[in-house]
Amino acid sequence: MNRTISETKKTLEANTNEVNISYFLRVTSALEGTYSYFLRQSPLPDYPELLDFQWIKKDKIKAGVTFALSQDGAAISLPKAPFGGVWTEEKLNSKSLEGFLLSVIENLQKRNIQSVRIVQPPKPYGEQVDLINYILFKNGFKVEEVVSQQFYSGKKKIKKFAQDQQIKWSPKIKESGLKMQMGPIQNFGFLEEIRSWNMQKGFSVTFDESRLIQQVSEFPERYFLISIMKNKQAIAHALGVMLTEDSLYYFLSAINPKSEVKNLGDLILAKFFFLASELKVNWVDLGSSDLPEGPNHNLIHFKSRFSNDICIKITWSRTI
Known part of the structure; x- marks a missing residue:
């Protein structure tokens, strides 16, 4: 079930006491940053703000997520891109990741954001993708779309x-x-x-x-x-x-x-x-093989001759 705002705040307070005492949330313009996934810093004409939310500990970025904020109160990570999502710079435990997510949600609420949409990348792009998906699900995010992508890794x-x-x-x-x-x-x-x-x-x-x-x-x-x-x-x-x-x-x-x-x-x-x-x-991403009505089995079969792995990309959404 989705958490209420009051429940979310209680959880945030608990996490702040137990986990986040040495972390803090920094919010900055994504256009001023430099990222391995460069689309995080690519301007979007239809969105007035492109903000990067960073989880900081000892002056180092431990995790981050970039959101494009629309004028009608939506935060999207990221529109007009293969994906956006939560990224970790090093391995974090589940409490730290949840603390980051709840801190981001609280900040978005203060910006009068009503809905959040996150396109989380497939697993090759981050070793903690599965844990991040789990944390999103447990904090009221619903699966909006699942897409399979084929890879050749190594x-x-x-x-x-x-x-x-x-x-x-x-x-x-x-x-x-x-x-x-x-x-x-x-x-x-x-x-x-x-x-x-x-x-x-x-x-x-x-x-x-x-x-x-x-x-x-x-x-x-x-x-x-x-x-x-x-x-x-x-x-x-x-x-x-x-x-x-x-x-x-x-x-x-x-x-x-x-x-x-x-x-x-x-x-x-x-x-x-x-x-x-x-x-x-380190890996080749052959992209998705989906049709509006379901899997594109012929294309999946063709790409299977050029891939050694298949992973899913999940789009999550939640009202706040």
Whole structure:
């Protein structure tokens, strides 16, 4: 059952006496910070405030969560992003995590916030994700959405897998007269091709082009474009993003439906893993495989050939 405000305050007072005596909550503009998950510091035009709530002990940040605050009294972590969520800088016990959460809620109440929404990242992004989800559930947050995401984890495993893929597909690339391109984004013409190709296939196109261009302009070192060319024309694109300093996210991709070259999806993922190996990341995030009506079993099966783990991303919500 949801806790009442009075019950929440009593629990907060108890935690303050027992646990939080050496912690304090610091709230600052997220735009002034620097985070491994860089979208925590990316401005949102539709939200007047982007605040970072930090759990401080001995002048060090132990945990944090960034919220975008709307004018109608909603706090979201984070809108227009793959996720937001509570992050820990080191392993914290359950009481400390709960104390942090309750302190954040109390602060949001004082800001006249009525609803809270947290998109908690999948487990590879933090070893305490399961504990955080547990604490959220026990403090009145309800599950709004569950999404599965597929991963390939392990720096050495990624390197070996990339080498195997390169050996496997090099003859195909040469035989088909293809050219593989990989590197930072030089221009944004590929976005229109991705949009057009996906629309021709009947896929929904949901990315915010203006926001993406803004993010690439602010964090050019985090975005990488992979393209497959034939006769000097692009026939496939994939956009990779280093969401954190040790991960690579498979964000956008599309294949020209008029191309007669087979296995382009496999080829572009093989190159994506080569990029991940070059960047020496610890895991590759292949994203979700969901349809409005349920799991996209065909896509899950395809990604299973390029993944060694599957985790869930939970969206939590609560009124306060």
